[in-house]
Amino acid sequence: QMDSRGIKRLLFSYVLINGIFITLQTKEEVLLDMRASGSELGWLTWPFEQGSKQGWEVVQRSLNGSQLYTYSVCNVGEHEQDNWLRTTFIQRRPSASRVFVELQFIVRDCNSFDGSSLTCKETFNLFSSESDADIGTSFRKGQFKKVATIAPDEITSRNELRINTETRVVESLSRKGFYLAFQDIGACMALLSVRVYYKTCPATVKSLAAFPETVAGGGVNQALREVAGACVENAVSEEPPRIYCTVDGEWVVPVGQCQCMPGYEAVNDTCRDCQPGFFKAFVSNDACELCPVNTKLLSSGALLCPCAEDFYRAPDDPTTGPCSGLPSAPRELVATTTQLAAGKLQLSWSPPEDTGGRSDISYSVECRRCEGTACQPCGEKVRLEPASTGLMDTRVAVSELEPHLNYTFTVEAHSGVSLFASQGLPRSNRPPSTSTLTTALHYTGRSPYLGVIVRSLTSLSLSWAVAPRRLMPQPTRYKLTYRKKDDNLDVTTYTVLILEKSSVQISDLSPGTAYLFRVQALSPEGSPGGSSIEDEFETLTEEKRTILGFWSEIIITDVSFLLFRRRNSHSRQGPEDTYFSSSEQLKPLKTYVDPHTYEDPNMAILKFASEIHPSHVTKQKVIGAGEFGEVYRGILKAPGRKEGAVAIKTLKPGYSEKQRQDFLSEASIMGQFSHQNIIRLEGVVTKFKHAMIVTEYMENGALDKYLKDRDGEMPSFQLVGMMYGIAAGMKYLSDMSYVHRDLAARNILVNNNLECKVSDFGLSRVLEDDPEGTYTTSGGKIPIRWTAPEAIAYRKFTSASDVWSFGIVMWEVMAFGERPYWDMSNCEVMKAINEAFRLPAPMDCPSAVYQLMLQCWLQDRSKRPRFPDIVSLLDKLLRSPESLKAIADFDPRVSIRLPSTSGSDGSPFRSVAEWLESIKMSQYSENFTCAGVVTMDQVLQMKNVDIKNIGVRLPGHLKRIAYSILGLKDQTSTLSVFAV
Incomplete structure (x- = not known):
């Protein structure tokens, strides 16, 4: 639907992504449409009285079968033409400070007239004038300021009509409305259409934040308009979301991320509640998680999944983790008597078969003693070592037992959820967290406990002791029985000795042989008492007797050797290795391959670059000049690939074979890189006479020129964003052990999205594997103003010297393309750097950014930040725009020449x-x-x-x-x- 004012138009562009066409919209608001107004234009012409001179006039024309009204003028035979055509008053929307003027017109070729038209022109001028009200027919040329001179691309001859379309921008509008005027200075032309419009950024949802339709650009003389948004339903943000609308109607640099609330996950541009069986506990844009094991599956929108019946979480367990069951009972409880100690035994057991899914299993041991039918806790009379509760090991030593008593030991298994599960319940009703294992034993007392004192090749010296018992006499004799351990014989021979003391030496034994001994106490009347268990002791062999000393010597020698090696390994590292051998920044494996290492450079081209047939490349216009020839803007249309704009580097005629190889080596380098902040190689043309390198086309050209054309127009936040992209690209190169050597704003290219990409690898070299990680050049030019002092002095280039260059690039960005060190000569620059002079802070440079520059320019290269550090710091600054408000000190006498x-x-x-x-x-x-x-x-x-x-x-x-x-x-x- 179109009318003469306030027409809305949507421009659609189609992008093919993964085989699916996605439509992007740019919105235009039309303020004036000459063609839609028909014959009711009412535009003012000047001079008002033409006399014999013919000025602008309305003419009805037939074009492509349609009737339209145009303004025409053709007075090529008269001198000093000055004919003006002024539009009606055009109302401006208050926030639209920048409008576009689209003109369609025809201009006749001056050569098609006879000699009387010597004053004929083929151009006309566009003017504008602002006003707060319609001034009617009042007209003064002095009120207008020139916008542009309009020249046709195609000129109409007598036999062929050629229509031109040109668009110009009128900026810095601040009043309620404006007029446009067209000045004819002697052309024969017709104005077919004038359309005045401004662009808007359409309503959109980005990062879960909704932004309203907004007039493109900022206020007067501002390139960006900041727009506040609101989080979509069920989303929140720590800071209000905002975004910038560019003058071209595009949204850029969103700030403040909205995140879905607990119980919701991001799906497209909305926050959807978690599906049944899923949950999300925190504010984030993560997807909902499946409920962990042993939990209840709730309905949609769950924040947490509670534990299922008979399963628990310990107080310090994460609420988002699984729930645990209680451990089963310990297994295989065994009581073993020990030697040479009265009233002492050891309890041991095996862990529970089912731990309930936990690793924090502990044990407690309860002791009860019984005399007759009465049982009571052992209390302090019986000692349990290391403790009776909180045991992590599956054994405990028991001592101070009294003879002729019955003891019951109960072992319980616990986990982190046991106490939590049994709180408030009596013992009889406790859940199986107190999984128990009980053993009962009768301790007779007065039983000897055997122990070996000395072992030799053919003898064993034994001793034993008997626990004392109140009111009972000590035994006076002992019965010792022993035999050779031999399981293969059906007949066993025992030796029995009756002794009156608690020790004995047994001789005439076989070397390296095991014997089994048992001792029994005898009362004074000769009746048997308690008996020890059967213990095994073995005589020594010759090898066992000497082996201990041998291994001691070996161990001491090995320890000394290791200490010696450690001291020597530390002594080899010099102070300059710090940059490359820091434990936090170990060098990665080198993945880049230097094409100069190939015996045949053409093999490197075949490996790293795709061949393009020259018929698929169309050169359009020259956009620059390189070291080897011109650089063109062109079109690449290859089979199976979408047609698109590219940059084409050419090799000038008369080249030598070495020049051709050097030219193509840059493609061999670029072809190995794949990063959004490194210029992308599309392919090469090598199999035909004219060699070419084809790369992606960067619409805004070199960064230094782009910034110079926009001096003071871009905010610090946007400049830091550009630095971040450059740093990310350099981090990628340094991770590949690659040194650029010529990092400067002139070698950074900028596309329409203001993405910065590192380019120009003509001076680049690879890091070698030596400890210094340097490359020493044999000659060639060095960009003094961008190069680190150690690289200038010794021609050694490292990632640290690239960091120095990155600091200079940061200065160029903040100074909007100013030349580093201004008009100082190279000798003056080198002298100043060696005397500790550093570039001062540019105007309005954030203090944090300037401090990073100074860190990049430290004389000691090992103390400069690494590219991962730089990327991390710039990311923090972008996430906290408040940190960019503190401005570095500025001295105009130094900071600007x-x-x-x-x-x-x-x-x-x-x-x-x-x-x-x-x-x-x-x-x-x-x-x-x-x-x-x-x-x-x-x-x-x-x-x-x-x-x-x-x-x-x-x-x-x-x-x-x-x-x-x-x-x-x-x-x-x-x-x-x-x-x-």
């Missing part, structure tokens, strides 16, 4: 224009002239408000001119006079 009251040759400035040209602000010459500021004395009297009043609105330009005037006036003047 301001002229004094004279030019570069020492003579005073002869004109205001010459002064403006010296500070690269010559575009404002007409502003100064129109304001009557035509002498340098008048310039010196200007203040900040005066600069604004003559039409300097861009903050960066305003500061540059103001600081320059400060330098012109007095080097000791205060900055506050010209504070912006």
Whole structure:
């Protein structure tokens, strides 16, 4: 639906992603459409009375079967033509400070006229004028300012009609409306269509935040408009989400991420509740998780999954983890008497068969003693070592037992959920967390406990002891029985000795043989008492007797050797190895292959680059010049690939074979890289006469020129974002052990999305595997202003020298493409660096960013940050925009190379224009002239408000001119006079 005002139009572009077409929208709001207005244009022509001169007039034309009204003028035979055509008053939407003017027109070829048309022109001019109200037929040329000179791409001859379409931008609109005017200076032309519109960023949802439709661009002289959004339903954000709308109607740099609330997960642009059987406990954009084992499966939207019946979580268990069952009972409880100790035994058992899914199993042992039918806790009378509770091992030593008593030992298994599960329940009702194993034994007392004192090849010396018993006498004799351990004989021979003391030496035994001994106490009357268990003791062999000393010597020798090696391994590392051998930054395996190592360089091309037939490449126009030839913008249309714009590097005629190999070696290098911040190689043309390298096309060209054209127009946040992309690309290269050697803003390319990509690998070299990790050049040019001092002095390049260069690139970015070290010579630069001079902070540079630059420029390369550190720091700054508000100290006398009251040759400035040209602000010459500021004395009297009043609105330009005037006036003047 179209009408003469307020027409909305959607432009669709189609992107093929994974075989699916995705539509992207850019919205236009039309303010004026000449063609839609028909014959009711009512535009004003000037001069009002033409006399004999014929000016603009309305003409009805038939074009492609349709009738339309056009404005035409053709007075090529008259001198000094000055015909004006003014539109009606065009209302401006308050937030639309930038509009587009689309013109369709035809211009007749001046050569098609006879000799009487010597004054014929083939161009016309576009003007604009702002106003707060419709001024009707009032018309003064002085009210208008020139927008552009319009020249046709195609000229109409007598026999063929050629229609031209051109679009121009009118910026910095701030009043309620404006007029457009067209000045004819002697052309024969027809204005077929004039369409005035502005762009909007359409309503969208990004990162779970909804943003309304917004007029493109910021306010007056601002490239970006910040737009606040709101999180979608069931999503929250720590800081209000916001995004920037560019002048081209595109959303960029979203800030503040919305995340789904607990119980919800991100699905497309919404937060959907977790499905049954799934949960999410925290605010995040993670997907809902499947409920862990041993939990209840709740309905949708679950924050947590509670434990199923008879399963528990310990207090310190994560609420999102699985639930645990209680352990089963311990197994195989065994009581074993010990030797040479009265009233002592050892309890041991095996772990539970089922631990309930936990590893924090512990044990407790309960002792009860019984005399007759009465049982009671053992209390402190019986000692359990190391403890009776909290046992992590499956054994405990029991001592201080009394003879002729019955003892019951109960072992319980516990886990982290046992106490939690049994709280408040009596013992009889406790859950099976107190899994028990009980053993009962009768301790007779007065039983001897055997022990061996000395062993030799043919003898064993034994002794024993008997636990005392209250009111009972000690035994006076003992019966010792022993035999040779031999399980293969059916007949066993015992030796029995009756002894009156508690020790004996048994001789005439066989070496290396095991014997079994038992001792029994005899009462004074000769009746038998308690008997020991049958214990095994073995005589020594010759080898066993000497082996202990042998291994002791070996162990001591080995320890000394290891200590010696450790001392020597530390002594080999020098201080310069720190950059490469830090435990936190170990060098990765080298994955890059230097094409110069190939005996035949063509083999490297075949391996790392795809061959393109020249018929698939179309060169359109020259966009630059490289070391080997011109660089073109072109189109790549290869079978199976989508047609797209590319950059084409060519090899100039008359090249040598070495030049051809050097030219193609850059493609062999690029072909090994795959990263969004490294320029992408599309392919090469090598099998035909004219060699070419085809790469992706970067619409905005080199970073230094891009920044110079936008001096002061971009916020620090956006500049830091560009630095982050460059650092990410360099981290990728350094991870591949690759040194660029020529990192500079001129070698960084920028695309339409303001993504920065590292390019130009002509000077690049690979790190070798030596401990220093350097590459020593044999000659060649070194970019002094961007190169680290150790690389200049010794021609050694490392990732640390690339970090130095990255610091210079950061300075270039914050200074909007200013030349590092200004007009200093290379010798002056090297001398200044060696004397510890460092580039000062650019205007409005965040303090955190400048501090990172200084770290990159440390003289000791081992102390410079690594690229992973740089990427991490820049990421933190981008995540916390508040950290960019603190501005580094700025001294205009150093930070900008301001002229004094004279030019570069020492003579005073002869004109205001010459002064403006010296500070690269010559575009404002007409502003100064129109304001009557035509002498340098008048310039010196200007203040900040005066600069604004003559039409300097861009903050960066305003500061540059103001600081320059400060330098012109007095080097000791205060900055506050010209504070912006």
